[in-house]
Amino acid sequence: MSNVTLTIDGQTVSVPAGTTILQAAQSIGAEIPAICYHEACTPNALCRNCVVEVEGARVLVASCVAQVAANMVVYTRSPRVERSRRTILEMLASAVDLSEAPDIQRMMQEYSADAQRFPQAERREIPLIDDNPMYVRDYSKCILCWRCVQVCADDAQFTFAINFSGRGYETTIGTFFGKPMPATTCVFCGQCVGVCPTGALKPKSEWLLEQGLSIDQVFAATRQERTGAEKRTRTWRRA
Amino acid sequence: MIEADRVVATICPYCGVGCNLQLHLKNDYIYKVTAPFESVVNHGNLCVKGRFGYDFIYHPRRVTTPLIRKTPQQPGSRTQAFDLDEWRVVSWDEALDYTADRLVEIYHRDGADAMAVYLCAKATNEDNYLLQKLFRALFRTNNVDHCTRLCHAGSVVALQQAIGSSAMSNTAAEVIQNDVFIVTGSNTTENHPIIALQMKAAVEKHGAKMIVVDPRRLELVDFAELWLPLKPGTNVPLFTAMAHVIIEEGLVNEKFVAERTEGYAEFVRSVEEFTPEYAEAVCGVDRELIRRAARLYATAERAAIYWGMGISQLSHGTASALSLIHLAFLTGHIGREGTGLNPLRGQNNVQGASDMGAMPFHYPGYMRVDNPENAAKWERAWNVEPGGLNRKLGLTTTEILSHAHPGGVRALYIMGENPMMSEPNLNLTRHHMQQLEFIAAQDLFINESGAFADVFLPAVSWAEKDGTFTNTDRRVQRVRQALPPRGQARPDWQIIRDLAQRIEARLGRSQSAGWQYTHPSEILAEVGRVAPEYAGVTYERLEQQGLQTPVWDARHPGTPYLFSEGFPRGRGKFHPLEFVPAVELPDDEYPFILTTGRVLEHWHGGTLTRHSHLDDLFPEAQAQINPVDAEMLGIRDGLPVRVASRRGQIVLRAAVSEKTSAGVVFIPFHFAEAAANLLTIDALDPQAKIPEFKACAVQVFPAREEELAKPEIRMERGRY
Numbered sequence: 001m002s003n004v005t006l007t008i009d010g011q012t013v014s015v016p017a018g019t020t021i022l023q024a025a026q027s028i029g030a031e032i033p034a035i036c037y038h039e040a041c042t043p044n045a046l047c048r049n050c051v052v053e054v055e056g057a058r059v060l061v062a063s064c065v066a067q068v069a070a071n072m073v074v075y076t077r078s079p080r081v082e083r084s085r086r087t088i089l090e091m092l093a094s095a096v097d098l099s100e101a102p103d104i105q106r107m108m109q110e111y112s113a114d115a116q117r118f119p120q121a122e123r124r125e126i127p128l129i130d131d132n133p134m135y136v137r138d139y140s141k142c143i144l145c146w147r148c149v150q151v152c153a154d155d156a157q158f159t160f161a162i163n164f165s166g167r168g169y170e171t172t173i174g175t176f177f178g179k180p181m182p183a184t185t186c187v188f189c190g191q192c193v194g195v196c197p198t199g200a201l202k203p204k205s206e207w208l209l210e211q212g213l214s215i216d217q218v219f220a221a222t223r224q225e226r227t228g229a230e231k232r233t234r235t236w237r238r239a
Numbered sequence: 240m241i242e243a244d245r246v247v248a249t250i251c252p253y254c255g256v257g258c259n260l261q262l263h264l265k266n267d268y269i270y271k272v273t274a275p276f277e278s279v280v281n282h283g284n285l286c287v288k289g290r291f292g293y294d295f296i297y298h299p300r301r302v303t304t305p306l307i308r309k310t311p312q313q314p315g316s317r318t319q320a321f322d323l324d325e326w327r328v329v330s331w332d333e334a335l336d337y338t339a340d341r342l343v344e345i346y347h348r349d350g351a352d353a354m355a356v357y358l359c360a361k362a363t364n365e366d367n368y369l370l371q372k373l374f375r376a377l378f379r380t381n382n383v384d385h386c387t388r389l390c391h392a393g394s395v396v397a398l399q400q401a402i403g404s405s406a407m408s409n410t411a412a413e414v415i416q417n418d419v420f421i422v423t424g425s426n427t428t429e430n431h432p433i434i435a436l437q438m439k440a441a442v443e444k445h446g447a448k449m450i451v452v453d454p455r456r457l458e459l460v461d462f463a464e465l466w467l468p469l470k471p472g473t474n475v476p477l478f479t480a481m482a483h484v485i486i487e488e489g490l491v492n493e494k495f496v497a498e499r500t501e502g503y504a505e506f507v508r509s510v511e512e513f514t515p516e517y518a519e520a521v522c523g524v525d526r527e528l529i530r531r532a533a534r535l536y537a538t539a540e541r542a543a544i545y546w547g548m549g550i551s552q553l554s555h556g557t558a559s560a561l562s563l564i565h566l567a568f569l570t571g572h573i574g575r576e577g578t579g580l581n582p583l584r585g586q587n588n589v590q591g592a593s594d595m596g597a598m599p600f601h602y603p604g605y606m607r608v609d610n611p612e613n614a615a616k617w618e619r620a621w622n623v624e625p626g627g628l629n630r631k632l633g634l635t636t637t638e639i640l641s642h643a644h645p646g647g648v649r650a651l652y653i654m655g656e657n658p659m660m661s662e663p664n665l666n667l668t669r670h671h672m673q674q675l676e677f678i679a680a681q682d683l684f685i686n687e688s689g690a691f692a693d694v695f696l697p698a699v700s701w702a703e704k705d706g707t708f709t710n711t712d713r714r715v716q717r718v719r720q721a722l723p724p725r726g727q728a729r730p731d732w733q734i735i736r737d738l739a740q741r742i743e744a745r746l747g748r749s750q751s752a753g754w755q756y757t758h759p760s761e762i763l764a765e766v767g768r769v770a771p772e773y774a775g776v777t778y779e780r781l782e783q784q785g786l787q788t789p790v791w792d793a794r795h796p797g798t799p800y801l802f803s804e805g806f807p808r809g810r811g812k813f814h815p816l817e818f819v820p821a822v823e824l825p826d827d828e829y830p831f832i833l834t835t836g837r838v839l840e841h842w843h844g845g846t847l848t849r850h851s852h853l854d855d856l857f858p859e860a861q862a863q864i865n866p867v868d869a870e871m872l873g874i875r876d877g878l879p880v881r882v883a884s885r886r887g888q889i890v891l892r893a894a895v896s897e898k899t900s901a902g903v904v905f906i907p908f909h910f911a912e913a914a915a916n917l918l919t920i921d922a923l924d925p926q927a928k929i930p931e932f933k934a935c936a937v938q939v940f941p942a943r944e945e946e947l948a949k950p951e952i953r954m955e956r957g958r959y
Contacts, residue, residue: 040276040283100240133855134291156284158439158462183957187839188856189432190290194273194283199240203291206263206270209241215268219297 006072021063021074022050030076033085033107035092036145037064038195041155046146049088049107053078060084082111089113094121097141100199104143126172131180134188136207139172141200148173148192148201161186241265247721248275250708251289252361252701253842255584256280256411256433257710257785258289262702267722269293269702279412279784280714286432287840288853295850296700296725301683303726305334306695314649317673319690326695331727331737338694339741341677345650346378346746351629355382355639355648358597359655359731360586362698363706363718365759366731367588367595368603368766370654373739375596376621376752381608381633382648385597386843387589388636389661390548392927393556394582395593400557401564403808405605406590408579408801409543410787411712415441416577419539421532423452423563424474424549424933428459429839431583431711434545435459448539450532452477453549454834454903455863458959465532468900471834472553472821472934473522477529478562479816480518483510484533485569491537495571499806502813506565509815521818537570541577548585548836552932555819556924568811574802584711586843587701591709594772594788599633604770608632620769622750635928637662637921640671649676654731655698659687660844663930664886664921665914681734686846687911697728704730706759707781709788713798715776716785732759821934822922829884829936831868831904833918839958841909849909859952860910861894864939868902869895872939877953879942882906884935887917890946898959904937912948 005014008025015024020043025032034050037043045062052063055073060081063074075081089108093115098104108115126139144164152162161184165174175184193201208218243263251258258281263271272290276283295301306326312318320326329337345353356374358367371383387395395405414420414437427435439462441447448464451457452474460466469477485491486507496503515526536542544567550559564580572578584590596603606613614628621628634642640658642648662668672678672691680689681696689695702721709715724730739754756762760778767773775790775797787797825832840857841848848854862882864874874880876895881888882904891906891913899905908915920935944950 133852134287151284154440154443156282156436158436158443179957182856183955185958187432187958188287188291189285190287191284193290194285203271205268205294206241209265209268209270215266215297216299218268218270219294219299 004068004070006068006070006074008074009076015068017068019068021052021061021066021068024068025052025063025074025076032063032076033110034064035104035143035197036147038147040195041147041150044146044150046144047088049085051081051084052076053081086111086113090115090117091121092143094118095124096143096198098198100141101143101197103197122169130204132182132188133204135190135193135201135203138200138202141198142173143198144171144173145197147195147197151191151195156191157187157189159185159187159189162192241270243271247719249702249719249721250587250716251285252587253288253292254431255586255589255711256431257587257708257714257716258285258433259716260285260289262721264721268297269721280710281433284433284436287856288842288848292848292851292853293702294852295683295847296702298684298850300850301725302685302695302697303728304328305331305697305727307334307337308693312693314645314674314676317675317678317691319687321685321690331729334694334696335738335741338679338696338738339745341693342378342650342652342679343742343745345677349649351378351380352382352647353649354378354380355634355650356652357636357639357654357656357658358383358385358592360386360589360592361655361701362592362731363588363701363704363759364591364595364709364715364766365706365762366654366735367592367597368762369732369735369739370652371596371603372621372752373735373742374652375602375617375628376623377739377742377746377748379627379629381599381629381631382639383597383633384599384636384639385589385592386586386636386656386661387593387598388929389552389932390585390589391551391582392635392929393551393553393924394546394560396557396927397560397564398580398582400814401561401568401812402802402806404801404806405593406801407581407584407712408573409581409712410799412437413577413579413800414438414543414545415445415447417441417447417541417543418577419448419450419535419542421450421452421536421542421544422459423544423546424551425545425547425583426453426455426457426836427545427547427583428457430547430585430837432839434583438462448535450535452532454900455905456898456900464535465528467524467528467532469522469524471549471832471903474550474553474559475555475562475816476513476518476521476818477524478566479510479513480515480529481533481536482562482565482569483513484515484530485537485566486510488534490534491569492571496569499571499574499811500568500813501810506813506815536566536572539572541575542570542572543577543579543581545581545583547583549933551582551927551929553934554822554922554924554931556929557926558816558819561814562816564811565813568813576800579800587710588708590711590713591707591715594709594770595766599635603766604772606770616769620765621752623752637923637928637930640668643671643674651675651677652679652681653688653692654681657686657688657844657846659691660908660911660914660916662921663916663919663932665916666887667921681731682846684846684850686844696734697726698731698734699724699728703728704732706732707763713788714785715773715781715788717778717781732756732762822931823885823920823935825902825936829938831902831937831939833882833884833904833906833915833935833937834933835906835908835915835919837909838907841907843909845909845911857954857956859949859954860889860891860907860913860915861954862891862939863894863896863899863905865897865899865901865903866895868939869893872941874939874941879944879947881940881942881946882918882937884918884920884937886920889913889915889917890942890948892947892953904939
């Protein structure tokens, strides 16, 4: 495959055609901050935090999906880029609980983002869903990066148990018809938990430990002991 | 948000894929498990067991003190003791002295043939090496086997006969380089979940075509180009008919056959009768499907075969595997990247345990015990007088129990196995267990087999010890201790070392076989000094990444795929085959074929997973029945059924679905309260001695709710 030469932040770079701007920048050590992007997932340019300025382009370009072109001139930290990233982070912080998203918090510091910039914003407060023995879903922490949906689909598992549901502000990640997880095609591989960047998805044992339970209590809570005398019907209710 | 005290890199203890793990610990509790995305094995992916299935470590019923039975057990009338009240808590010294006394007493009285041991494909290479060394060097017996006998023995024997080696020839990740691949007798989605992901990606993203040959409509069928739903136990006619088509249509790789194989002319004559029409009649698969599958496989640039227990767990398991090997020989689809023959090994360390000589026919490194040169090598390594090691082939797993009678096997040491769940025809197994004079169990829980023991030695889980596992693609990987042993439990290698020292002292041997180990790395180094495949495998090298055996010396990089130059036996050997049907065929009285297997959420006899919240996700046994049969029997989904064979019967709920073909009932064997192996037949493959788990005749009737062992449990799940 032929190489393409371009300029990133004043440096000349030569990379194979088809490389994304993000990868090209990484190759010269220019770190572009990205939230929804994950090396194991197909990039979708959803969070827009990886935008860069390309000379001649009308709008900022999402570097996770945009491929390099010959003689492209890219700025990864121009004032326009910085303002855009800062605003995105401030809007995220206005509505979503980012307390367990250390990477995003670091970015907010780096870009001097003000978490209180939009005090009137309505916060996304969604009850935690505890509908299975393996993991909990706390969508108050969800930034809709889509990584979980992708690994559940054809980026890893080919199980297709979850997807976006709702529109606009009401958008959440959910199961089809809002079924409890055990009633879906979910195989509880936890690929989704593995790529969640904000702690919206976490193992139930971790969540219970956070609630202050001892290890023995966690054990008892995650596993209903079955004895001969105990009567129990296994039905899963929506939380 | 919890800050981990430490994150420990290790290897998953469940299946043979060997996924890399990171255990996140807080106060010695594994609260989270992640997988490194840069891992060549699993690329950040895990399955439900690998990610969530470790709470058994902390289970209150786990035994963490040595125990001795209160009531002395007599051969012929042994009983099971699940309740701790029936056991006396003792010190390690008392437990080990007692075990050594009893074993030595029986050895002195009845000799080497009275001694037997089950090793463990869950335990590390080091644990297995040490225990077979104990029984071979001290008790001079080759009655050493493990559960490979129950899973891939047919494949191992076939590969040894035809090729001279018995492992996957490829790296699992090579599946994306296949143009065509056959998956047969393997529900890869549930039993090797991470390899199944790579298979699906191969089809969906890399343009490969998959052929599924299986009596069940597995999830993989959704991704397959062709599905050949054969009747259980008819592999030989089906694959030999494919060979027939390949020869008839001139699709043979003549150059490969001429240069790399032998016995071709005779083989060609033997396949004449195996026409697709004949196969259709026997296997129930459309002749055109057989032809298309043969053409697709033979004309591919790069093709491979992946198989599981559906091939090997038959009374003709060896012949089944040979019928697959022939396809690779005819087409030359072996010895190049993206081509090959791949038995998917079940347990995390079944490859390693086999490599370590946990078999009655081989020392570590597959050196035959009846070859005097091999024996001499190990006599030198273990300071045994020349001629001291037993040259006689030992008994296999199933034979050990069937020889449990006066004059036969008297003492059985069980490390981590559960024959009372995993052997065929459990009523007979129970009878055999009762006949033993002494049983020692080394495990985490008192399972159905440990309950028969005289002494219980509490071992640790994989997270509480150091060692190595060798996965299905021959990759030796480092298992690291993440937390201290619970209670007084001890690492297996330490238990065996301390026991061996006591036994050796009692036997009064003039020279010690060497039991002064302070770390498992010293044990692996000892293996490498004699077994050439492990010569270059050292703990230092394993720190960074696993090594694929054979690793011939300290600088050898390992071997991603085998047989590029030649086969270990020289030329690949064709073996003309005959079709031998399953021993017990359906008839008017027992009209259904029972086939057994596993489900995603559980592991084998259930010692671990049924002590985990995995059991909450999949709490009950189910009999999968095709809707056509269900209609005929008046059975609806979720209703109880009685399934009976000539050997036993169980009651469990029916799962009516097209996942199984008409005439075939599928039952997983994890559930003690409805143990599928009460029904299975103890017929063995004559060469490999593997039982016929995959086909026996049963009858099915509606049953009453109250006949269920646990009628209060009713699982509702949406997964396929």
